[in-house]
Amino acid sequence: MYLGIDLGTSAVKLCVIDGAGHLVAQEAVDLEISHPFEGASEQDCEGWWVATRTAIAALDPSLRTAIRAIGLSGQMHGAVVLNADRQPIRPVILWNDARADVECVDILAAEPLAAQIAGVIPMPGFTAPKILWLARHDPAAHAQIRHVLLPKDYIGLRLHGELVTDPSDAAGTSWFDQAARRWSSRLCDVSATDPAWLPSVVHGTEIAGTLLPDVAADLGLTPGIPVAAGAGDGAAGAVGLGAVHAGDGFISLGTSGQLFVTTDSYRPNVENRIHAYAHTVPGHWFQMAAMLNGARPMAWLAKLLDRPIEVLLAEAAQAQPGPLFLPYLTGERTPHGDTTIRGGFANLGETTTQGSLMRAVLEAIAFSFADAAQAFAAAGTTPTSVLAIGGGTRSDLLMQMIADITGISLGRSDDAVVGPALGAARLAVVACGDRPIEAVMHRPDVRLWFKPKTARDLISPSRLEAYRALYPALKVVQRHLR
Structure with missing residues (x-):
């Protein structure tokens, strides 16, 4: 048995697979997010560890003792800052935090080639601008920093005691030289970062450390079993879908959204805000369009209306197109690179229902993937068929809308909702030497x-154009509000 741990934004998710790669068990424990001020998004890394322990404890004891190796996945870009005793200095600044906008501009001004080196233009969600922000706005915390980890690697530290990451998670920091696959001293220099703070980098299929005896006793696991370095959630999702060869791709519909295609070389395309990152497996990279608001607006609306999301989705399926929605609840990366824009409804009327509001939200998520596909096309990549992972794949209506408006066929497997945790478990299989990459990282059925329907009867191109007009319109409104 092999355990995959995925530290998401909204929950820690686990899966256990057997030697044949079949899913045996799953568990999940929800996480809380704090927003101490407008644009800020933080979590407590001790809360991550508590949730991880709780999820593992929920597995059957006999299953836990049979686990031979552990793999890790997690939300990318978060700044876990530790002192000399490897203790957290402050809450973790997350991937969807927008505070470091000015710092991104300053990094690019100090090093005009930053985007070419790091694979994409500096953005506030990335780790390096956050450290520069701390240097300027919380110098006492910055002065204590001796180690910086990515979220999943903090879980790794608690499991095995080492400071290790993988290329795909390192790729999302704005410190990583993607072509050379190593930390860039220049990018560290311009972001108030000591390179000595950064973890060692090994491929996700390699062993980062072995499970500490006291931790094993606490969790009911076998001491000394290997813990794979793992991958950032996008790359782990790719591993779970077998997208580890050039041309393989998928979309992810979690809290955030991604359109992801594996490449066999480093192919930056800075102009279209396509992320060009090192993959977690040797000799590969990937291109990715990253949307800060994937399926999250669906849950947001359900909570706002205090109604079950399943009921609202059923009503959305019966509703006629009416309102439009801009889904940028926390800003947006692809295609705008705008941390300050916020969402909004338009075209409301007397006949607007809660179901039509949810339909507008689903349309907006589909439209964001249309923007992503357009950015990919401008970068010379035009996927025609990809797999899909994440909780949002449960909605047939949303999946069909995305297929219709992008022209991309979407495949959903039985393990679609498992996502990155499955990839993490697969990395564990390879890391402990039980099976080679080729035997493990295959596409699911x-x-x-x-x-795509030729008639596009679920969603129309004219509504896409109306949606695209909302962004510049709301930018004007926003300027007045400020």
């Missing part, structure tokens, strides 16, 4: 394909 697709149970249902959502193919």
Whole structure:
């Protein structure tokens, strides 16, 4: 048995697979997010560890003792800052935090080639601008920093005691030289970062450390079992879908959204805000469009209306197109690179219902993937068929909308909701030497394909154009509000 741990934004998710790669068990424990001021998004890394322990404890004891190796996945870009005793100095600044906008501009001004080196233009969600922000706005905390980790690697530290990351998570920091696959001293210099603070980098299929005896006793696991370095959630999702060869791709519909395609070389495309990152497996990179607001607006609306999301989705399926929605609840990366823009509804009327509001939200998520596909096309990549992972894949209506408006066929497997945790477990299989990459990282069986409908009767191109007009319109409104 092999355990995959995925430290998401909204929950810690686990999966256990057997030697044949079949899913045996799953667990999840929810996480809380704090927003101490407008644009800020933080979590307590001790809360991550408590949730991880709780999720593992929920597994059957006999299953826990049978686990041979552990793999890790997690939300990217978060700044876990530790002191000399490897204790957290402050709450973790997350991937969807917008405070370091000015710092991004200053990094690019100090090093005009920063985007070419790091694979994408500096953005506030990345780790390096956050450290520069701390140097300027919380110098007492900055002065205590002796180690910086990515979120999943903090869980790794608690499991095995080492300071290790993998290329895909390192890639999302704005410190990583993607072509050379090593830390860039220049990018550290311009972001108030000592390179000595950064963890060692090994491929996700390699062993980062072995499970500490006291931790094993606490968790009911076997001491000394290997812990794979793992991968950032996007790359781990790719591993779970077998997207580890050039041309393989997928979309992810979690809290955030991604359109992801594996490449066999480093292919930056800074102009279109396509992320060009090192993959977690040797000799590969990937291109990714990253949207800060994936399926999250669906849960946001359900909570706002205090109604079950399943009921609202059923009503959305019956509703006629009416309102439009801009889904940028926490800003947006691809295609705008705008941390300050916020969402909004338009075209409301007397006949607007809660179901039509949810339909507008689903449309907006589909439209964001249309923007991502357009950015990919400008970068010379035009996927026609990809797999899909994440909680948002549960909605047939949303999947069909995305297929219709992007022209991309979407495949959903039985393990679509498992996502990055499955990839983490697969990395564990390889790391402990039980099976080679080729035998483990295969594509799952697709149970249902959502193919674009030529009539596009669920979603129309004219509504896409209306949606695209909302962004510049709301930018003007926003300027007045400020």
